[in-house]
Amino acid sequence: MADIVLSVAASHAPGLAGLYSGAPEDTKAEVDKMYGTMGAEIAAADLDVLILVGNDHLANSRVLEYPDFLVGMAAEHTGPYEWFKPWLNCRDYTLEGRPEVAEALISGMARRGVQFFGRRENLRYDDNLSIPTVLCDLDTNDVPVVPVLMNCNVPPIPDQRQCYAVGEALGDIIQNDLPNGMRVGLFGSGGLSHEPGGKRYFFIDQEFDHWFMDMLEEGDHDKLLNEATPERMEESGAGGTAELFAWFVVLGAIGNQPCSRLGYTAYDNFKCGVGAVRWQMGS
């Protein structure tokens, strides 16, 4: 039986690296606090693997053949992918992969009736993995990572209940399929409100963002599952906010654990509400 010893979730946006230097000082301080806290806690957790779930952003598959979940099975993950480098303006990185954990996820999901796809070669990573990596220093702290890229964009997308159920299967795999004593961390990467490519590209729905994080802190999963619907996500940012469904995978895996927010900031030019939460594991 492996143990989930750390669980966090946070926004990613290219601007968090690429536009950071031009952001207001209070915004930069909030970003530093959120990602610095997560980075320190991840480093201190002595993880055998960090499973990071985040939106694929149409980076790895064509619209006509789009998987809902795609696991990075490589022994090393490198990024950012070349075309995204000008957006991100961050350092190149190499992360240690855990192919055997990736295989266990894919085969374990299949036994539980969930379709996970995988690729053994390096995937194309944009801000989904790059922002957590460089802002939380996953690369420099040698944190082994298995990325699980998901479909938050190509309809029909897996909704909050489907993602929660996938998370429950993930928790079961960690508990029953991964080796005894393995220390596992979970990172939900994505959100909060944003509308990439839409009329409201610069819009950040702060009311929604606080409402969503308030519900996480309240810990009422039934309420979350009833109210954080795809329709509600679309209202607060079409085609972007729904990447919060990655957080539901984490929620399903860990069950009801105390949650606290690490911070929040809304800077128009990031084009995304930026927040982070941490769940207290083992309580």
Added chain:
Amino acid sequence: MAFEQVDKTLVTHDLVQDLKWDADLRTQFEADQTSVLDRYALKPEERTAIETGDFRKLYEMGLHPYLGGQLARLIYGNAAGPDATRAVNRLIASLTGEERPDDRTTT
């Protein structure tokens, strides 16, 4: 634009994906857009919309907004800062019909 309006079969989706994934094709697109567009089975109005930067038309035809944002960056500039901001503003201007300065960074 709602998800339901996305036409998964729109050929522009493949064009944008190929341009993202193939640096040589991107260089050709920057030098001679026509020769690249000739290789794709675009509908006439779809091609015209790309050539004129008419994102509203492309979205009406079912272009995925996420790839629309990326197409704007492929046409108007990809780097963080002024390039990307110009691309975003021209995209929004096309979608809304309102004029926007290239350097605006608010709604």
